[in-house]
Amino acid sequence: MSILNYEKRYDEILTNIEKVRVSVNQHQIIKIVAVSKSVESREISEMYNIGQRAFGENKVQALKQKTIELESLPIEWHFIGRLQTNKINALIDLNPSLMHSCSSLELAKEIDKRLKIKGRTLDALLQINSAKEEQKAGVMPETALDIYDEIISTCSNINLKGVMSIGAYTDKQKVIKESFEKTYAIYEELKTRDAKYCSMGMSSDYELAVECGANMLRIGSILFH
Ligand SMILES: *Cc1c(COP(=O)(O)O)cnc(C)c1O
Numbered sequence: 001m002s003i004l005n006y007e008k009r010y011d012e013i014l015t016n017i018e019k020v021r022v023s024v025n026q027h028q029i030i031k032i033v034a035v036s037k038s039v040e041s042r043e044i045s046e047m048y049n050i051g052q053r054a055f056g057e058n059k060v061q062a063l064k065q066k067t068i069e070l071e072s073l074p075i076e077w078h079f080i081g082r083l084q085t086n087k088i089n090a091l092i093d094l095n096p097s098l099m100h101s102c103s104s105l106e107l108a109k110e111i112d113k114r115l116k117i118k119g120r121t122l123d124a125l126l127q128i129n130s131a132k133e134e135q136k137a138g139v140m141p142e143t144a145l146d147i148y149d150e151i152i153s154t155c156s157n158i159n160l161k162g163v164m165s166i167g168a169y170t171d172k173q174k175v176i177k178e179s180f181e182k183t184y185a186i187y188e189e190l191k192t193r194d195a196k197y198c199s200m201g202m203s204s205d206y207e208l209a210v211e212c213g214a215n216m217l218r219i220g221s222i223l224f225h
Contacts, residue, residue, distance in 0.1 A: 007050050009223060013206075017217070020210040028215055033078045033199075035220030037062065041069040043224055048073055054097070056080040056218055060087040063094055080164075080218055082137055083107065088114050092122065100164040100199050100218070103127040103137040105147050112155035123159045125199055126151065128186060131168035131179040138165065144186045152193060162197035162216075163187050167205045176205050180212035187213070 013032075021030055033056040036044045044055055044066065053074075057063040058081025067077060076097045083091060083101060088111055091099070102108050102124040115122055126148050129138030139147050144163070151160055165183040167176040180200055187198040199216035201209025206217045 006046055006224075010047070010050050010052070013219065013223065016207055017210055020207050024211060024213070030210060030214070031197075031216045033080070033216060033218045034223050035080065035202075035218050036066070036224070037081075038220060039224045041066050044070060044075070045073060047223070048075065054078060056100070056220075058082070060090050060094070063096070064090065067094055078218075083111075085110055089118075092118055092120055095120075097123065098161065098197075099124040101125075101127050101137065102151070102158070102160075104139060105150055108151045108155050108158055112157050115157035121157045121159055123161050125162050125164040125197060126160060128163050128165045128183055130165045130182040131175070133169060136166060136169075141182050141186060145189055148190055148193065148195075160193070160195070162190065162195040162199065164197075164199040164216075167200065167202065167209065173208065177208055177212060180205075180209055180214070184213040 017030055021028055033054045034047055034052045035056045037058050054076040056078040063077060063079060078098050078100060079091060079096045080100045092114055099122055127138035128141055128144050129136045130141050148160060151158060163183060163186055168179040170176060183200055184198060187195055197216045198214050199218060200214045201217040203219055203222040206219055209217060
């Protein structure tokens, strides 16, 4: 796709977000993470030239390759995928700006252990499985607050910055909305613990997510295709 097409699509998405944003909260700043997992570095640099700065990858290996290829650009990299234990060190070495997918207390402890050995810290979000879907990662909504507090008190090299969730896997807007509302309610509770980001909303449901209070969107396919 040409850069002109990218620009048009990008502007449409920004306009759509803006419409919902002002109706929800005039003062809310919404950050877009462009999910670049299905494109190459060339497409990422085109999107960068339009003005996009934050990009998200869901595989450590791809993140590593793109980080190297795009070294000359001051891109803010986000990690949004499932993290296997044997990839933790590699992810830490890539120094992502935010990890969205801290999906269990066990994983947090494992990451924290490696961070301590390396003398490093990592900003992360607690992933919540708000729709309680078997195929999805994340903590159950009922346990999210306790686990968040447990990570704060036991994993001192992880800086928790909020929550991430993937909307319910269904066409029913009402059900997706309920899953977003559940995530947002947890995020609100966590504001007293310094939570700053509520990462939810993808290509198919980003407007609904903004309506429900999301301030970080992870948008891939509609941006790049
Ligand atoms: C792929 C992916 C996205 C983006 O999905 P699109 O439907 O392409 O916008 C967002 N979040 C996660 C965790 C993903 O894996």
